[in-house]
Amino acid sequence: NAGVTQTPKFRILKIGQSMTLQCTQDMNHNYMYWYRQDPGMGLKLIYYSVGAGITDKGEVPNGYNVSRSTTEDFPLRLELAAPSQTSVYFCASGDRGRETQYFGPGTRLLVL
């Protein structure tokens, strides 16, 4: 039981490049979330999903897109990378909306 896994662990992007951050969970959770954490700050919600085929925006969705074709996977897409997207990205999952969330180890992204 690996929990929540994220790839890559670290990536450097040039301004304007695109990339997909991968997130997979093996706990059969319906709820999945993407957060970003800037230095010295708490986490902010980017997008979330309550089940396959259902996604919705969080607090800071601009510049990102998501999809949820399976229960296990919830990739986050950056289309045109900007320096403001330099951050650490965390994926999380939960069994129901009111219970503990389990977090992945994070992806550190640097946009230059």
Add this chain to the structure above:
Amino acid sequence: KQEVTQIPAALSVPEGENLVLNCSFTDSAIYNLQWFRQDPGKGLTSLLLIQSSQREQTSGRLNASLDKSSGRSTLYIAASQPGDSATYLCAVRPGGSQGNLIFGKGTKLSVKP
């Protein structure tokens, strides 16, 4: 809009001390409150989850309390150890949300041998 504040931002204590970390939130309409631990370069580990109907939760040397009406929670760590050094994050789940959390900025704890 729900806001979560954690005080202090950083704390340094000698090994063996009992300590309290504080968390306050502006809207009392919450489902629950969680305390997380974050080690440098790592993800978040859930420490304690308190439902809105509960007053406290305990796990080992950790005790978290919740006063929903006043918008406050405390995390009490007994007999601190160097291994407790980490950043502690408080997060609330707003009422009516789909499970997303609102986080504070965290308290960075250093326990010196």
